[in-house]
Amino acid sequence: MTGQRRRIGILLFDGVKALDFVGPAEVFSETNLTTDAYELRFYSPTGADVTAFMGLRIGVDGAASESGPLDTAIIPGSERAPAVFDDADLQRAITDLARQARRIASICSGAFGLAATGLLDGHPATTHWKFADALASRYPRVAVDSERIFTKQGDIYTSAGVAAGIDLALSLVEDDHGAEVARSVAQHLLVYMRRSGGQSQFSAALKMPVPRTSIARAVAEYVSDDPTRATSVTELAAHVNVSPRHLTRVIRDELGVTPAAYIASLRLELAVNLLESGASIAQSASASGFGSPAALRRAFLARYRVTPSGYQQRFRSTVAPPAGELSA
CATH class of the missing domain: 3.40.50.880 (Class I glutamine amidotransferase (GATase) domain)
Structure with a gap:
Protein backbone atom coordinates (compact mmCIF):
# COMPACT_ATOMS: atom_id res chain seq x y z
CA MET A 1 0.00 0.00 0.00
CA ARG A 194 -0.72 2.00 25.03
CA ARG A 195 -2.26 1.53 28.42
CA SER A 196 -0.52 -0.77 30.83
CA GLY A 197 -1.69 -4.10 32.09
CA GLY A 198 -5.01 -5.57 31.13
CA GLN A 199 -8.70 -5.08 31.64
CA SER A 200 -8.47 -6.01 35.31
CA GLN A 201 -7.24 -2.48 36.00
CA PHE A 202 -10.59 -1.23 34.71
CA SER A 203 -13.01 -4.03 35.57
CA ALA A 204 -11.84 -4.18 39.19
CA ALA A 205 -12.41 -0.47 39.67
CA LEU A 206 -15.71 -0.46 37.82
CA LYS A 207 -17.04 -3.42 39.77
CA MET A 208 -16.45 -1.66 43.08
CA PRO A 209 -19.57 0.41 43.84
CA VAL A 210 -19.22 4.15 44.30
CA PRO A 211 -19.70 5.03 47.99
CA ARG A 212 -23.30 5.96 48.72
CA THR A 213 -23.43 6.42 52.46
CA SER A 214 -21.94 9.37 54.29
CA ILE A 215 -19.64 7.05 56.24
CA ALA A 216 -18.08 5.44 53.15
CA ARG A 217 -17.74 8.81 51.43
CA ALA A 218 -16.08 10.28 54.51
CA VAL A 219 -13.55 7.43 54.53
CA ALA A 220 -12.74 8.01 50.85
CA GLU A 221 -12.30 11.75 51.41
CA TYR A 222 -10.16 11.19 54.50
CA VAL A 223 -7.76 8.92 52.64
CA SER A 224 -7.68 11.11 49.53
CA ASP A 225 -6.92 14.25 51.53
CA ASP A 226 -3.72 12.72 52.88
CA PRO A 227 -2.91 9.17 51.73
CA THR A 228 0.27 9.11 53.80
CA ARG A 229 -1.31 9.36 57.23
CA ALA A 230 -2.14 6.36 59.40
CA THR A 231 -5.46 4.80 58.52
CA SER A 232 -6.14 1.95 60.93
CA VAL A 233 -9.74 0.88 61.38
CA THR A 234 -9.72 2.42 64.84
CA GLU A 235 -8.47 5.78 63.54
CA LEU A 236 -10.94 5.81 60.65
CA ALA A 237 -13.81 4.89 62.95
CA ALA A 238 -12.90 7.73 65.30
CA HIS A 239 -12.78 10.14 62.35
CA VAL A 240 -16.34 9.27 61.26
CA ASN A 241 -17.63 8.94 64.84
CA VAL A 242 -18.62 5.28 64.75
CA SER A 243 -17.23 2.13 66.33
CA PRO A 244 -14.61 0.08 64.46
CA ARG A 245 -17.08 -2.79 64.25
CA HIS A 246 -19.78 -0.58 62.74
CA LEU A 247 -17.35 0.93 60.24
CA THR A 248 -16.19 -2.52 59.12
CA ARG A 249 -19.80 -3.65 58.67
CA VAL A 250 -20.76 -0.55 56.65
CA ILE A 251 -17.77 -0.81 54.29
CA ARG A 252 -18.19 -4.55 53.84
CA ASP A 253 -21.95 -4.32 53.23
CA GLU A 254 -21.70 -1.40 50.83
CA LEU A 255 -18.44 -2.07 48.99
CA GLY A 256 -17.89 -5.78 49.52
CA VAL A 257 -14.40 -5.37 50.99
CA THR A 258 -12.76 -4.67 54.31
CA PRO A 259 -11.81 -1.09 55.22
CA ALA A 260 -8.14 -2.03 54.75
CA ALA A 261 -8.77 -3.38 51.24
CA TYR A 262 -10.77 -0.31 50.33
CA ILE A 263 -8.01 2.02 51.52
CA ALA A 264 -5.43 0.00 49.59
CA SER A 265 -7.51 0.36 46.42
CA LEU A 266 -7.81 4.12 46.89
CA ARG A 267 -4.05 4.44 47.38
CA LEU A 268 -3.33 2.28 44.36
CA GLU A 269 -5.58 4.40 42.15
CA LEU A 270 -3.72 7.50 43.33
CA ALA A 271 -0.39 5.84 42.57
CA VAL A 272 -1.58 4.98 39.05
CA ASN A 273 -2.60 8.58 38.45
CA LEU A 274 0.78 9.81 39.66
CA LEU A 275 2.68 7.39 37.42
CA GLU A 276 0.58 8.41 34.45
CA SER A 277 1.31 12.07 35.14
CA GLY A 278 5.05 11.39 34.94
CA ALA A 279 5.99 10.99 38.60
CA SER A 280 8.76 8.56 39.40
CA ILE A 281 8.03 5.25 41.11
CA ALA A 282 9.57 6.49 44.36
CA GLN A 283 7.57 9.72 44.24
CA SER A 284 4.36 7.83 43.45
CA ALA A 285 4.92 5.37 46.29
CA SER A 286 5.62 8.11 48.79
CA ALA A 287 2.76 10.41 47.78
CA SER A 288 0.17 7.64 47.66
CA GLY A 289 0.97 6.30 51.09
CA PHE A 290 2.77 3.08 50.21
CA GLY A 291 5.93 4.14 52.00
CA SER A 292 8.38 2.43 49.67
CA PRO A 293 8.74 1.48 45.99
CA ALA A 294 8.81 -2.17 47.06
CA ALA A 295 5.39 -1.89 48.70
CA LEU A 296 3.97 -0.21 45.60
CA ARG A 297 5.49 -2.89 43.41
CA ARG A 298 3.85 -5.66 45.44
CA ALA A 299 0.48 -3.92 45.21
CA PHE A 300 0.82 -3.43 41.44
CA LEU A 301 1.74 -7.04 40.84
CA ALA A 302 -1.14 -8.28 42.97
CA ARG A 303 -3.76 -6.12 41.23
CA TYR A 304 -2.54 -5.57 37.67
CA ARG A 305 0.02 -8.35 37.17
CA VAL A 306 2.53 -5.77 36.00
CA THR A 307 5.21 -3.79 37.85
CA PRO A 308 5.09 0.01 38.15
CA SER A 309 8.09 0.26 35.82
CA GLY A 310 6.39 -2.07 33.36
CA TYR A 311 3.31 0.10 33.54
CA GLN A 312 5.29 3.17 32.53
CA GLN A 313 7.22 1.35 29.81
CA ARG A 314 4.02 0.35 28.07
CA PHE A 315 3.18 3.99 27.40
CA ARG A 316 6.17 4.38 25.09
CA SER A 317 4.61 2.39 22.24
CA THR A 318 1.48 0.49 21.25
CA VAL A 319 3.73 -2.59 21.22
CA ALA A 320 4.02 -4.34 24.57
CA PRO A 321 7.62 -4.63 25.77
CA PRO A 322 9.23 -8.09 26.01
CA ALA A 323 8.11 -10.05 29.04
CA GLY A 324 11.48 -9.64 30.71
CA GLU A 325 11.13 -5.87 30.77
CA LEU A 326 8.01 -6.10 32.91
CA SER A 327 9.70 -7.91 35.77
CA ALA A 328 11.81 -5.03 36.95
Whole structure:
Protein backbone atom coordinates (compact mmCIF):
# COMPACT_ATOMS: atom_id res chain seq x y z
CA MET A 1 0.00 0.00 0.00
CA THR A 2 3.07 2.29 -0.17
CA GLY A 3 2.32 5.55 -1.95
CA GLN A 4 -1.44 5.31 -1.76
CA ARG A 5 -4.14 5.76 0.84
CA ARG A 6 -5.24 2.74 2.79
CA ARG A 7 -8.98 2.19 2.56
CA ILE A 8 -10.66 1.60 5.91
CA GLY A 9 -14.16 0.13 5.78
CA ILE A 10 -16.26 0.46 8.93
CA LEU A 11 -19.46 -1.55 9.22
CA LEU A 12 -22.41 0.25 10.82
CA PHE A 13 -25.74 -1.26 11.78
CA ASP A 14 -28.81 -0.49 13.86
CA GLY A 15 -27.81 -0.50 17.51
CA VAL A 16 -24.11 0.13 16.89
CA LYS A 17 -22.26 1.79 19.78
CA ALA A 18 -21.09 5.16 18.44
CA LEU A 19 -17.87 5.37 20.48
CA ASP A 20 -16.78 1.99 19.14
CA PHE A 21 -16.36 3.33 15.64
CA VAL A 22 -15.93 7.08 16.23
CA GLY A 23 -12.81 6.56 18.36
CA PRO A 24 -10.88 4.49 15.80
CA ALA A 25 -12.16 6.67 12.95
CA GLU A 26 -10.77 9.76 14.68
CA VAL A 27 -7.37 8.07 15.01
CA PHE A 28 -7.23 7.47 11.26
CA SER A 29 -8.56 10.96 10.54
CA GLU A 30 -5.98 12.54 12.83
CA THR A 31 -3.26 10.57 11.06
CA ASN A 32 -4.43 12.11 7.78
CA LEU A 33 -3.57 15.59 9.04
CA THR A 34 0.11 14.81 8.57
CA THR A 35 0.33 11.76 6.31
CA ASP A 36 -2.91 11.64 4.24
CA ALA A 37 -2.70 7.90 4.74
CA TYR A 38 -6.26 6.68 5.02
CA GLU A 39 -9.59 6.78 3.21
CA LEU A 40 -12.51 6.15 5.54
CA ARG A 41 -15.64 4.50 4.16
CA PHE A 42 -18.76 3.53 6.07
CA TYR A 43 -21.04 0.66 5.12
CA SER A 44 -24.22 -0.96 6.37
CA PRO A 45 -25.63 -4.42 5.56
CA THR A 46 -28.06 -3.04 2.96
CA GLY A 47 -26.66 0.40 2.20
CA ALA A 48 -29.45 2.09 4.15
CA ASP A 49 -28.83 4.61 6.93
CA VAL A 50 -28.62 3.18 10.43
CA THR A 51 -29.53 4.33 13.92
CA ALA A 52 -26.89 4.04 16.64
CA PHE A 53 -27.68 2.73 20.10
CA MET A 54 -27.81 6.31 21.40
CA GLY A 55 -30.46 7.20 18.82
CA LEU A 56 -28.22 9.06 16.37
CA ARG A 57 -29.11 8.52 12.71
CA ILE A 58 -26.03 7.88 10.56
CA GLY A 59 -25.62 7.92 6.80
CA VAL A 60 -23.36 5.41 5.05
CA ASP A 61 -21.48 5.20 1.75
CA GLY A 62 -23.15 2.01 0.58
CA ALA A 63 -23.75 -1.67 1.19
CA ALA A 64 -21.01 -3.90 2.53
CA SER A 65 -21.32 -6.16 -0.51
CA GLU A 66 -20.31 -3.21 -2.71
CA SER A 67 -17.27 -2.09 -0.73
CA GLY A 68 -14.59 -3.19 -3.17
CA PRO A 69 -11.05 -3.93 -1.95
CA LEU A 70 -10.20 -2.70 1.54
CA ASP A 71 -7.02 -2.47 3.53
CA THR A 72 -8.86 -2.85 6.83
CA ALA A 73 -12.39 -3.78 7.84
CA ILE A 74 -13.60 -2.72 11.29
CA ILE A 75 -16.60 -4.27 13.05
CA PRO A 76 -17.74 -2.16 16.04
CA GLY A 77 -19.86 -3.48 18.86
CA SER A 78 -23.25 -2.89 20.40
CA GLU A 79 -24.84 -2.85 23.83
CA ARG A 80 -27.38 -5.21 22.30
CA ALA A 81 -24.77 -7.92 21.87
CA PRO A 82 -24.73 -10.80 21.45
CA ALA A 83 -28.27 -10.96 20.02
CA VAL A 84 -27.71 -8.20 17.45
CA PHE A 85 -25.02 -10.32 15.75
CA ASP A 86 -27.45 -13.22 15.25
CA ASP A 87 -28.93 -11.25 12.34
CA ALA A 88 -28.24 -13.05 9.04
CA ASP A 89 -27.87 -9.83 7.03
CA LEU A 90 -25.32 -8.46 9.49
CA GLN A 91 -23.34 -11.71 9.45
CA ARG A 92 -23.36 -11.69 5.65
CA ALA A 93 -22.10 -8.08 5.67
CA ILE A 94 -19.23 -9.03 8.00
CA THR A 95 -18.28 -11.89 5.71
CA ASP A 96 -18.43 -9.63 2.65
CA LEU A 97 -16.09 -7.06 4.21
CA ALA A 98 -13.72 -9.73 5.52
CA ARG A 99 -13.35 -11.22 2.03
CA GLN A 100 -12.42 -7.81 0.63
CA ALA A 101 -10.02 -6.75 3.40
CA ARG A 102 -6.34 -7.37 4.04
CA ARG A 103 -7.01 -7.34 7.77
CA ILE A 104 -10.11 -7.24 9.93
CA ALA A 105 -10.63 -5.88 13.44
CA SER A 106 -13.46 -5.94 15.96
CA ILE A 107 -14.14 -3.37 18.63
CA CYS A 108 -15.68 -4.44 21.94
CA SER A 109 -18.65 -6.78 21.36
CA GLY A 110 -17.99 -6.71 17.63
CA ALA A 111 -16.02 -9.88 18.45
CA PHE A 112 -19.38 -11.67 18.51
CA GLY A 113 -19.78 -10.74 14.85
CA LEU A 114 -16.40 -12.20 13.92
CA ALA A 115 -17.09 -15.29 16.01
CA ALA A 116 -20.55 -15.81 14.53
CA THR A 117 -19.07 -15.95 11.03
CA GLY A 118 -16.29 -18.35 12.03
CA LEU A 119 -13.53 -15.80 11.59
CA LEU A 120 -12.28 -16.24 15.16
CA ASP A 121 -12.23 -20.04 15.23
CA GLY A 122 -8.87 -21.08 16.62
CA HIS A 123 -7.85 -17.49 17.25
CA PRO A 124 -7.24 -15.57 20.48
CA ALA A 125 -9.80 -12.86 21.07
CA THR A 126 -10.87 -10.30 23.60
CA THR A 127 -13.90 -8.16 24.21
CA HIS A 128 -15.17 -5.92 26.99
CA TRP A 129 -14.89 -7.80 30.27
CA LYS A 130 -18.66 -7.72 30.78
CA PHE A 131 -19.15 -9.68 27.53
CA ALA A 132 -16.19 -12.05 27.88
CA ASP A 133 -17.98 -14.95 29.61
CA ALA A 134 -20.81 -14.91 27.07
CA LEU A 135 -18.35 -14.90 24.17
CA ALA A 136 -16.44 -17.86 25.60
CA SER A 137 -19.64 -19.77 26.33
CA ARG A 138 -21.17 -19.19 22.91
CA TYR A 139 -18.04 -19.85 20.90
CA PRO A 140 -15.85 -22.48 22.59
CA ARG A 141 -13.53 -22.62 19.56
CA VAL A 142 -12.45 -19.05 20.28
CA ALA A 143 -9.61 -18.56 22.78
CA VAL A 144 -11.16 -15.71 24.80
CA ASP A 145 -8.78 -13.71 26.98
CA SER A 146 -10.75 -11.18 29.01
CA GLU A 147 -7.57 -9.61 30.38
CA ARG A 148 -6.18 -8.32 27.10
CA ILE A 149 -6.72 -4.77 25.81
CA PHE A 150 -6.44 -6.05 22.26
CA THR A 151 -5.27 -9.19 20.45
CA LYS A 152 -3.61 -9.86 17.12
CA GLN A 153 -3.04 -13.09 15.27
CA GLY A 154 -2.16 -12.85 11.63
CA ASP A 155 -4.46 -10.25 10.10
CA ILE A 156 -7.27 -10.67 12.65
CA TYR A 157 -7.53 -8.22 15.54
CA THR A 158 -9.95 -7.87 18.44
CA SER A 159 -10.15 -5.23 21.15
CA ALA A 160 -11.87 -4.63 24.45
CA GLY A 161 -14.46 -1.93 25.07
CA VAL A 162 -14.72 1.62 23.73
CA ALA A 163 -11.35 3.27 24.48
CA ALA A 164 -9.53 0.05 23.64
CA GLY A 165 -10.65 0.64 20.06
CA ILE A 166 -8.45 3.73 20.09
CA ASP A 167 -5.55 1.63 21.44
CA LEU A 168 -6.05 -0.84 18.61
CA ALA A 169 -6.32 1.87 15.94
CA LEU A 170 -3.08 3.44 17.18
CA SER A 171 -1.43 0.04 16.93
CA LEU A 172 -2.62 -0.30 13.33
CA VAL A 173 -1.23 3.15 12.54
CA GLU A 174 2.07 2.13 14.11
CA ASP A 175 2.12 -1.04 12.01
CA ASP A 176 1.49 1.04 8.89
CA HIS A 177 3.62 4.13 9.50
CA GLY A 178 5.84 3.56 12.52
CA ALA A 179 5.89 4.51 16.20
CA GLU A 180 6.66 8.19 15.68
CA VAL A 181 3.54 8.78 13.60
CA ALA A 182 1.39 6.84 16.05
CA ARG A 183 2.91 8.71 18.99
CA SER A 184 2.16 12.06 17.33
CA VAL A 185 -1.46 11.04 16.79
CA ALA A 186 -1.77 9.91 20.41
CA GLN A 187 -0.34 13.19 21.65
CA HIS A 188 -2.75 15.25 19.56
CA LEU A 189 -5.70 13.18 20.75
CA LEU A 190 -4.46 13.40 24.38
CA VAL A 191 -4.36 9.64 24.81
CA TYR A 192 -1.59 7.20 25.70
CA MET A 193 0.17 5.12 23.08
CA ARG A 194 -0.72 2.00 25.03
CA ARG A 195 -2.26 1.53 28.42
CA SER A 196 -0.52 -0.77 30.83
CA GLY A 197 -1.69 -4.10 32.09
CA GLY A 198 -5.01 -5.57 31.13
CA GLN A 199 -8.70 -5.08 31.64
CA SER A 200 -8.47 -6.01 35.31
CA GLN A 201 -7.24 -2.48 36.00
CA PHE A 202 -10.59 -1.23 34.71
CA SER A 203 -13.01 -4.03 35.57
CA ALA A 204 -11.84 -4.18 39.19
CA ALA A 205 -12.41 -0.47 39.67
CA LEU A 206 -15.71 -0.46 37.82
CA LYS A 207 -17.04 -3.42 39.77
CA MET A 208 -16.45 -1.66 43.08
CA PRO A 209 -19.57 0.41 43.84
CA VAL A 210 -19.22 4.15 44.30
CA PRO A 211 -19.70 5.03 47.99
CA ARG A 212 -23.30 5.96 48.72
CA THR A 213 -23.43 6.42 52.46
CA SER A 214 -21.94 9.37 54.29
CA ILE A 215 -19.64 7.05 56.24
CA ALA A 216 -18.08 5.44 53.15
CA ARG A 217 -17.74 8.81 51.43
CA ALA A 218 -16.08 10.28 54.51
CA VAL A 219 -13.55 7.43 54.53
CA ALA A 220 -12.74 8.01 50.85
CA GLU A 221 -12.30 11.75 51.41
CA TYR A 222 -10.16 11.19 54.50
CA VAL A 223 -7.76 8.92 52.64
CA SER A 224 -7.68 11.11 49.53
CA ASP A 225 -6.92 14.25 51.53
CA ASP A 226 -3.72 12.72 52.88
CA PRO A 227 -2.91 9.17 51.73
CA THR A 228 0.27 9.11 53.80
CA ARG A 229 -1.31 9.36 57.23
CA ALA A 230 -2.14 6.36 59.40
CA THR A 231 -5.46 4.80 58.52
CA SER A 232 -6.14 1.95 60.93
CA VAL A 233 -9.74 0.88 61.38
CA THR A 234 -9.72 2.42 64.84
CA GLU A 235 -8.47 5.78 63.54
CA LEU A 236 -10.94 5.81 60.65
CA ALA A 237 -13.81 4.89 62.95
CA ALA A 238 -12.90 7.73 65.30
CA HIS A 239 -12.78 10.14 62.35
CA VAL A 240 -16.34 9.27 61.26
CA ASN A 241 -17.63 8.94 64.84
CA VAL A 242 -18.62 5.28 64.75
CA SER A 243 -17.23 2.13 66.33
CA PRO A 244 -14.61 0.08 64.46
CA ARG A 245 -17.08 -2.79 64.25
CA HIS A 246 -19.78 -0.58 62.74
CA LEU A 247 -17.35 0.93 60.24
CA THR A 248 -16.19 -2.52 59.12
CA ARG A 249 -19.80 -3.65 58.67
CA VAL A 250 -20.76 -0.55 56.65
CA ILE A 251 -17.77 -0.81 54.29
CA ARG A 252 -18.19 -4.55 53.84
CA ASP A 253 -21.95 -4.32 53.23
CA GLU A 254 -21.70 -1.40 50.83
CA LEU A 255 -18.44 -2.07 48.99
CA GLY A 256 -17.89 -5.78 49.52
CA VAL A 257 -14.40 -5.37 50.99
CA THR A 258 -12.76 -4.67 54.31
CA PRO A 259 -11.81 -1.09 55.22
CA ALA A 260 -8.14 -2.03 54.75
CA ALA A 261 -8.77 -3.38 51.24
CA TYR A 262 -10.77 -0.31 50.33
CA ILE A 263 -8.01 2.02 51.52
CA ALA A 264 -5.43 0.00 49.59
CA SER A 265 -7.51 0.36 46.42
CA LEU A 266 -7.81 4.12 46.89
CA ARG A 267 -4.05 4.44 47.38
CA LEU A 268 -3.33 2.28 44.36
CA GLU A 269 -5.58 4.40 42.15
CA LEU A 270 -3.72 7.50 43.33
CA ALA A 271 -0.39 5.84 42.57
CA VAL A 272 -1.58 4.98 39.05
CA ASN A 273 -2.60 8.58 38.45
CA LEU A 274 0.78 9.81 39.66
CA LEU A 275 2.68 7.39 37.42
CA GLU A 276 0.58 8.41 34.45
CA SER A 277 1.31 12.07 35.14
CA GLY A 278 5.05 11.39 34.94
CA ALA A 279 5.99 10.99 38.60
CA SER A 280 8.76 8.56 39.40
CA ILE A 281 8.03 5.25 41.11
CA ALA A 282 9.57 6.49 44.36
CA GLN A 283 7.57 9.72 44.24
CA SER A 284 4.36 7.83 43.45
CA ALA A 285 4.92 5.37 46.29
CA SER A 286 5.62 8.11 48.79
CA ALA A 287 2.76 10.41 47.78
CA SER A 288 0.17 7.64 47.66
CA GLY A 289 0.97 6.30 51.09
CA PHE A 290 2.77 3.08 50.21
CA GLY A 291 5.93 4.14 52.00
CA SER A 292 8.38 2.43 49.67
CA PRO A 293 8.74 1.48 45.99
CA ALA A 294 8.81 -2.17 47.06
CA ALA A 295 5.39 -1.89 48.70
CA LEU A 296 3.97 -0.21 45.60
CA ARG A 297 5.49 -2.89 43.41
CA ARG A 298 3.85 -5.66 45.44
CA ALA A 299 0.48 -3.92 45.21
CA PHE A 300 0.82 -3.43 41.44
CA LEU A 301 1.74 -7.04 40.84
CA ALA A 302 -1.14 -8.28 42.97
CA ARG A 303 -3.76 -6.12 41.23
CA TYR A 304 -2.54 -5.57 37.67
CA ARG A 305 0.02 -8.35 37.17
CA VAL A 306 2.53 -5.77 36.00
CA THR A 307 5.21 -3.79 37.85
CA PRO A 308 5.09 0.01 38.15
CA SER A 309 8.09 0.26 35.82
CA GLY A 310 6.39 -2.07 33.36
CA TYR A 311 3.31 0.10 33.54
CA GLN A 312 5.29 3.17 32.53
CA GLN A 313 7.22 1.35 29.81
CA ARG A 314 4.02 0.35 28.07
CA PHE A 315 3.18 3.99 27.40
CA ARG A 316 6.17 4.38 25.09
CA SER A 317 4.61 2.39 22.24
CA THR A 318 1.48 0.49 21.25
CA VAL A 319 3.73 -2.59 21.22
CA ALA A 320 4.02 -4.34 24.57
CA PRO A 321 7.62 -4.63 25.77
CA PRO A 322 9.23 -8.09 26.01
CA ALA A 323 8.11 -10.05 29.04
CA GLY A 324 11.48 -9.64 30.71
CA GLU A 325 11.13 -5.87 30.77
CA LEU A 326 8.01 -6.10 32.91
CA SER A 327 9.70 -7.91 35.77
CA ALA A 328 11.81 -5.03 36.95
